Amino acid sequence: MALIKDILQTMEYGPSPESNEHVIAWLGQHEGGFGHFIDGKFTDPSAGASFEVTSPANGAKLARVARGTADDVDRAVTAATRAFKSWSKLAGHERARHLYALARHIQKRERFLAVLESMDNGKPIRESRDIDIPLVARHFYHHAGWAELIESELPGYQPVGVCGQVIPWNFPLLMLAWKIAPALAAGNTVVLKPAEQTPLTALAFAEICREAGLPDGVVNIVTGEGETGAALVGHPGVAKVAFTGSTEVGRIIRRTTAGSGKKLSLELGGKSPFIVFEDADLDSAVEGLVDAIWFNQGEVCCAGSRLLVQEGIAEKCYAKLRARMATLRVGDPLDKSTDIGAVVSTEQLERIGALVAKGRQEGAEVFQPSIPMPAKGCFFPPTLMTGVEPASTVATVEIFGPVLVAMTFRTPDEAVALANNTRFGLAASIWSENINRSLDLAARVKAGVVWINATNLFDAAAGFGGYRESGFGREGGLEGLYEYLVPGHGKPAKSAKTGKPQLNAAPSPTAIAASAEPIDRTAKLYIGGKQARPDSGYSYAVTNPSGKTVGLAGLGNRKDIRNAVEAAAKAGSWGAATGHNRAQILYYIAENLSARAAEFEARLRAMTGASAKDAAEEVATTIRRAFFYAGFADKYDGAVHATKSRHVTLAMNEPFGIMGIVCPDETPLLGFVSLLMPALAVGNRVVAVPSARYPLAATDFYQLLDTSDVPAGVVSIVTGETASLAKTLAEHDEVAALWDFGSTTDAATIEAASAGNLKPVWIGGSRDWTSSDGQGREFLRRATQVKNIWVPYGE
Numbered sequence: 001m002a003l004i005k006d007i008l009q010t011m012e013y014g015p016s017p018e019s020n021e022h023v024i025a026w027l028g029q030h031e032g033g034f035g036h037f038i039d040g041k042f043t044d045p046s047a048g049a050s051f052e053v054t055s056p057a058n059g060a061k062l063a064r065v066a067r068g069t070a071d072d073v074d075r076a077v078t079a080a081t082r083a084f085k086s087w088s089k090l091a092g093h094e095r096a097r098h099l100y101a102l103a104r105h106i107q108k109r110e111r112f113l114a115v116l117e118s119m120d121n122g123k124p125i126r127e128s129r130d131i132d133i134p135l136v137a138r139h140f141y142h143h144a145g146w147a148e149l150i151e152s153e154l155p156g157y158q159p160v161g162v163c164g165q166v167i168p169w170n171f172p173l174l175m176l177a178w179k180i181a182p183a184l185a186a187g188n189t190v191v192l193k194p195a196e197q198t199p200l201t202a203l204a205f206a207e208i209c210r211e212a213g214l215p216d217g218v219v220n221i222v223t224g225e226g227e228t229g230a231a232l233v234g235h236p237g238v239a240k241v242a243f244t245g246s247t248e249v250g251r252i253i254r255r256t257t258a259g260s261g262k263k264l265s266l267e268l269g270g271k272s273p274f275i276v277f278e279d280a281d282l283d284s285a286v287e288g289l290v291d292a293i294w295f296n297q298g299e300v301c302c303a304g305s306r307l308l309v310q311e312g313i314a315e316k317c318y319a320k321l322r323a324r325m326a327t328l329r330v331g332d333p334l335d336k337s338t339d340i341g342a343v344v345s346t347e348q349l350e351r352i353g354a355l356v357a358k359g360r361q362e363g364a365e366v367f368q369p370s371i372p373m374p375a376k377g378c379f380f381p382p383t384l385m386t387g388v389e390p391a392s393t394v395a396t397v398e399i400f401g402p403v404l405v406a407m408t409f410r411t412p413d414e415a416v417a418l419a420n421n422t423r424f425g426l427a428a429s430i431w432s433e434n435i436n437r438s439l440d441l442a443a444r445v446k447a448g449v450v451w452i453n454a455t456n457l458f459d460a461a462a463g464f465g466g467y468r469e470s471g472f473g474r475e476g477g478l479e480g481l482y483e484y485l486v487p488g489h490g491k492p493a494k495s496a497k498t499g500k501p502q503l504n505a506a507p508s509p510t511a512i513a514a515s516a517e518p519i520d521r522t523a524k525l526y527i528g529g530k531q532a533r534p535d536s537g538y539s540y541a542v543t544n545p546s547g548k549t550v551g552l553a554g555l556g557n558r559k560d561i562r563n564a565v566e567a568a569a570k571a572g573s574w575g576a577a578t579g580h581n582r583a584q585i586l587y588y589i590a591e592n593l594s595a596r597a598a599e600f601e602a603r604l605r606a607m608t609g610a611s612a613k614d615a616a617e618e619v620a621t622t623i624r625r626a627f628f629y630a631g632f633a634d635k636y637d638g639a640v641h642a643t644k645s646r647h648v649t650l651a652m653n654e655p656f657g658i659m660g661i662v663c664p665d666e667t668p669l670l671g672f673v674s675l676l677m678p679a680l681a682v683g684n685r686v687v688a689v690p691s692a693r694y695p696l697a698a699t700d701f702y703q704l705l706d707t708s709d710v711p712a713g714v715v716s717i718v719t720g721e722t723a724s725l726a727k728t729l730a731e732h733d734e735v736a737a738l739w740d741f742g743s744t745t746d747a748a749t750i751e752a753a754s755a756g757n758l759k760p761v762w763i764g765g766s767r768d769w770t771s772s773d774g775q776g777r778e779f780l781r782r783a784t785q786v787k788n789i790w791v792p793y794g795e
């Protein structure tokens with residue numbers, strides 16, 4: 001038997017196929033074929049012509065799908081137009097909930113979608129499972145946040161209308177997510193046409209829309225070929241066209257839509273340079289190349305398909321690359337140890353083959369490792385072409401396959417000239433240990449995305465798109481969101497009560513039959529993720545406005561605050577978590593609060609004497625507030641300041657670390673959450689002192705923290721006399737910032753006590769937490785400190 005140490009040397013390991021049983025069963029249920037998904041229903045597949053979808057890995061028939069006609073497109077646009085009326089009027093918060101539900105449903109079906117994608121497209125399961133589908137979910141989560149925030153962040157902006165979206169076959173579900181998530185977040189409705197080769201995950205997504213309760217007509221999927229796409233793009237009811245695909249078709253679409261007033265974004269091809277300098281970490285660069293050109297069989301618009309390597313290390317780099325290529329595994333996409341799967345179709349296979357033959361004719365030296373290749377199916381070996389002339393076909397045309405062409409350069413200027421010697425401008429990857437040089441090149445290369453010592457990095461929070469013939473418009477982040485909005489002339493509605501800009505309209509409070517009976521229970525403190533008895537051993541009675549005792553709360557003291565700060569100090573990883581991870585946890589809190597709304601309403605009524613309506617409104621607003629800051633967790637961006645030339649001055653928002661927060665008496669649940677959430681969203685840990693008068697909503701809250709995956713120590717809750725607890729927080733050297741909104745605040749005492757470590761103190765005063773005054777950037781700004789990082793570049 002082979003020893004493990006030998007296996008680690010040879011890297012010989014057996015096949016590890018992923019089961020496709022669930023997908024086969026699902027395809028079996030649709031044996032009769034798929035119709036279009038229009039107005040929340042699948043149309044009858046036998047209504048018109050259809051075509052077969054096959055697996056590129058083995059030619060097996062997967063399904064029959066409908067070939068969309070102009071009439072089908074018209075019905076879909078009509079449904080989307082009808083749905084637009086109500087969807088665009090829906091409060092941002094309601095749309096956020098829909099997008100969030102889509103994200104959750106996608107996550108629940110991640111493995112199914114990954115297997116289906118690999119079967120339909122041919123990409124390795126490792127990539128669909130670890131990259132495509134998680135990013136799909138991430139896009140819906142991220143844009144759930146934007147749906148929530150558009151009203152406050154982009155006041156006056158309005159949705160465009162019905163969006164016609166046409167996507168390619170290389171990342172079928174991911175391209176769908178890149179298009180649908182921002183469109184829906186902004187209040188648009190969509191008709192999407194997937195590529196004829198890979199329509200199946202879009203159809204599974206249609207089922208998810210139904211399952212998740214998305215209103216009918218908001219998303220419509222019409223399958224078909226180029227003609228169907230053309231009918232969609234040309235439909236007069238479409239107000240915005242978003243296209244990803246070849247530059248040729250992009251050009252046709254530009255001409256078709258010219259003068260129509262339709263908003264247009266085009267994400268087209270590329271021939272992106274991968275530039276390796278002599279001082280680069282060569283092993284990392286070679287691994288980078290594997291990801292740049294052999295990821296997704298090289299069928300990636302931003303693939304690093306042109307290797308530009310500095311002359312002195314070229315032969316060494318090629319040798320390492322050839323050795324690495326010999327270890328790549330080409331084969332069954334469903335095998336977890338496959339590196340390169342099948343290319344999408346026989347046409348694409350022939351196109352790649354023809355271009356490689358052309359390169360050979362033009363004098364390139366072609367290397368393909370002698371590795372086992374599947375006997376049938378659309379497979380192409382990893383290929384390296386050296387000795388390529390910059391003007392040759394293979395150096396200028398997008399091959400869209402696992403083929404790397406290599407050229408050399410001598411100086412940085414020559415690298416820039418070669419990098420920019422293309423009609424495209426999608427992406428660039430620069431490898432050097434010299435940060436000055438890397439940034440200098442990043443500024444000079446004409447590309448929409450530049451990666452330094454990295455490649456093919458994507459995230460929903462960052463815009464993606466090209467310069468020149470790679471198209472225009474961005475997908476992802478705020479830049480991408482603008483593609484789906486138009487500046488409106490209206491201003492946000494004002495509240496009749498306060499005269500202030502109104503928050504998203506509240507969903508009507510559910511009728512709650514909760515009794516307002518007192519709940520007699522002693523609430524403990526919450527420290528380090530555990531309920532803790534107060535060090536004093538005392539509790540105090542919490543009374544309602546009629547003087548009736550409704551519960552007991554712990555009387556915290558200095559020792560309890562110290563314990564809480566100590567627990568917070570151990571929870572430092574919260575600040576290092578990604579904004580996305582923090583967002584997920586804040587959403588989870590909101591979701592759990594929503595599930596227990598009745599309980600919290602009853603608590604508020606018993607404790608404060610609020611009416612059923614006011615209590616329901618307070619809980620509903622609290623849920624929205626948690627959504628608001630969950631939405632912000634990955635969007636409170638810093639900036640790049642315009643300072644000196646040849647400098648990048650990055651203004652980074654950093655959390656303080658441990659914050660003390662003393663909460664107000666007014667709307668005690670909402671006030672507490674309105675302060676806690678922004679601090680958490682940007683990465684702080686919090687020691688919170690709830691209202692002394694109404695502490696029980698906050699102490700109930702720790703059950704939500706427990707069930708929402710909030711790491712221990714990130715939030716501690718210490719009840720008691722707010723004035724003395726606030727002073728202890730002000731004096732504590734490890735508390736880096738303090739917000740005091742307590743009713744007993746004595747600003748002079750607190751500010752003087754903070755002089756020890758000179759922490760910033762925010763004496764908040766009273767405010768209307770139910771209005772837009774109770775949330776916004778002011779809180780995020782007060783929860784962060786800006787660090788300016790100056791990076792000069794150039795040599």
Ligand code: NDP
Nearest residue numbers: 167168195196224225226229230245246249268269301400
């Ligand atoms: P296309 O640009 O033809 O296809 C992209 C999408 O557009 C598909 O859904 C296609 O439908 C649709 N489409 C085709 N013609 C029209 C039209 N006139 N109006 C509206 N929509 C249309 O790419 P191909 O699949 O033909 O691939 C050809 C080459 O394009 C590849 O080899 C590669 O070089 C490049 N490409 C680049 C991509 C990128 O992301 N940059 C992605 C895909 C391809 P259908 O598939 O049904 O024909």
